[in-house]
Amino acid sequence: MMKLQTKLRNFCCAALLVVMGLFLVAACSTRSDFVFAEDETSEVEPHFVTIHDDGSFLTVKTSASTVKEVLERANIELNDVDIVEPALDTEMGGVDYNINIYRARPALVIDGSKRQYIMTASYDPKQIMREAGVTVYDGDEINTKINDNFLEAGAVSTYQIERNGGRTVTEDEAIAYPTETRYDYNLAKGERQLEQAGAEGRRTKVYEVQFENNVEVSRKLISEEVKLEPVPEIVIVGAKASISPERQQCANWAREAGVSENDLSVALELIYHESGCRVDAANPSGAYGIPQAKPGNKMNSAGADWETNPVTQIRWMINYVNGRYGGWQNAMNWWWEHHWY
Numbered sequence: 001m002m003k004l005q006t007k008l009r010n011f012c013c014a015a016l017l018v019v020m021g022l023f024l025v026a027a028c029s030t031r032s033d034f035v036f037a038e039d040e041t042s043e044v045e046p047h048f049v050t051i052h053d054d055g056s057f058l059t060v061k062t063s064a065s066t067v068k069e070v071l072e073r074a075n076i077e078l079n080d081v082d083i084v085e086p087a088l089d090t091e092m093g094g095v096d097y098n099i100n101i102y103r104a105r106p107a108l109v110i111d112g113s114k115r116q117y118i119m120t121a122s123y124d125p126k127q128i129m130r131e132a133g134v135t136v137y138d139g140d141e142i143n144t145k146i147n148d149n150f151l152e153a154g155a156v157s158t159y160q161i162e163r164n165g166g167r168t169v170t171e172d173e174a175i176a177y178p179t180e181t182r183y184d185y186n187l188a189k190g191e192r193q194l195e196q197a198g199a200e201g202r203r204t205k206v207y208e209v210q211f212e213n214n215v216e217v218s219r220k221l222i223s224e225e226v227k228l229e230p231v232p233e234i235v236i237v238g239a240k241a242s243i244s245p246e247r248q249q250c251a252n253w254a255r256e257a258g259v260s261e262n263d264l265s266v267a268l269e270l271i272y273h274e275s276g277c278r279v280d281a282a283n284p285s286g287a288y289g290i291p292q293a294k295p296g297n298k299m300n301s302a303g304a305d306w307e308t309n310p311v312t313q314i315r316w317m318i319n320y321v322n323g324r325y326g327g328w329q330n331a332m333n334w335w336w337e338h339h340w341y
Contacts, residue, residue: 047092051076053101065092067099079104083121091194091235109134110160117156125159135216137166137209168208169219175201177230182333185266187238198233201226239332240265250277250310257314263328270321270332270341271314279310291317 049070050059064070068088071078078084081104086097102121109116109132118132125142129135136142141162177198187193203226207219243251247268259267268277274292275281282288288296289306290313299306302316325331325341335341 047096049092049097049099051099051101054103066090067092067097070097070099071101076101079119081119081121086197090197091233106156108156108158110158112163128159129161134161135169136161137163138168138170138206139164139166166209167211168206168222170204170206172227173203173205175203175226175228175230177201177232179233179235181235181237181336183239183266183329183336184236185239185269185329185332186262187236188240189238191238193236193238194233195236196232196234199231201230202228239269243268247272247277253277253310254314257311258318259314259328266328266332270328270335271317273335274341277310279308279313289313291320293317293320 046061046063048059048061049064050057051071051074053076058074060070060074062070062073064073066088067084067086067090070092071084071088078101083102083104085100085102104119104121107118107120107128109118109129111129111132111134116132118128120128120131122128122131125144126136129142141164143160143162145158145160146156177200179198182195184193203224205221206223208222209216210218210220243265250271251264251268254264254267254271255261271277271290275290277290279290280288281290281292283292283294285294286296287294289299290310291299293299293313293316296307299313299316302319303309303312306312306316321328321331321341325334331341
């Protein structure tokens with residue numbers, strides 16, 4: 001009897017350990033870890049990033065500047081065909097982010113008598129066909145099933161295409177997002193901040209296909225439609241500069257005219273790009289003075305001494321910049337893009 005009780009007790013303990021182990025595995029697969037990995041020397045503001053990786057997730061606090069750097073610091077390894085969103089070179093810029101990792105898995109692609117295995121991280125049947133080098137024409141059907149022939153390759157997803165005589169093909173393509181650079185004269189020169197992350201757009205194109213002996217020989221574009229507009233990436237670049245001794249006199253004129261200390265740096269930048277702060281700067285086009293007003297006598301609205309008084313000229317320039325651009329920073333941004341204002 002004692003031996004039987006001992007066996008039962010040992011069996012119950014073992015079962016309890018198994019159940020606890022399964023509970024711990026399940027808990028770990030959905031846990032959220034908080035790892036504080038601030039870099040005191042980094043110029044990037046620490047931010048939270050949540051990494052979603054094949055059903056589990058990890059939250060870290062980091063000053064890493066790109067998606068790739070975040071994953072490297074978290075010791076997360078990638079295969080060549082794994083998909084990471086956003087892309088590895090995406091700048092974080094002190095913004096909270098979610099990173100999604102889609103792990104590659106084997107798939108069997110069947111096109112008629114052709115069979116091939118590929119590694120893919122996609123779950124879109126058309127995309128998987130494209131990765132296998134198979135063209136999907138409009139009207140074709142893709143059937144998905146699990147290949148249970150373990151002797152061949154184990155249990156893998158199988159994608160089999162059935163041709164239905166399609167004579168057009170629809171293709172989606174990415175539209176690259178533009179990058180906008182904005183200058184901030186209150187930030188240290190050279191400092192960069194990501195104000196808005198960029199996102200690719202999507203465009204759909206439909207081609208009419210010509211065949212010879214059931215082999216595609218040419219395509220003709222018959223329609224095109226933008227499904228999603230790209231979102232521009234906006235980068236703020238610091239352009240604050242200390243006022244050099246040779247610009248002190250011009251700075252004093254600007255202060256007297258009404259330029260605030262917050263706007264002084266950018267105002268001097270624009271002034272020196274236009275005229276070098278020379279009150280008699282003349283251009284063959286008819287532009288004159290510190291603000292390069294065209295014609296120069298426009299500045300009469302700021303004072304009768306507009307031809308010789310730098311304060312009067314800058315006072316007119318303030319009104320012009322505020323009226324046309326809404327401020328010095330906007331005027332300078334325009335100048336950087338067009339080299340005039």
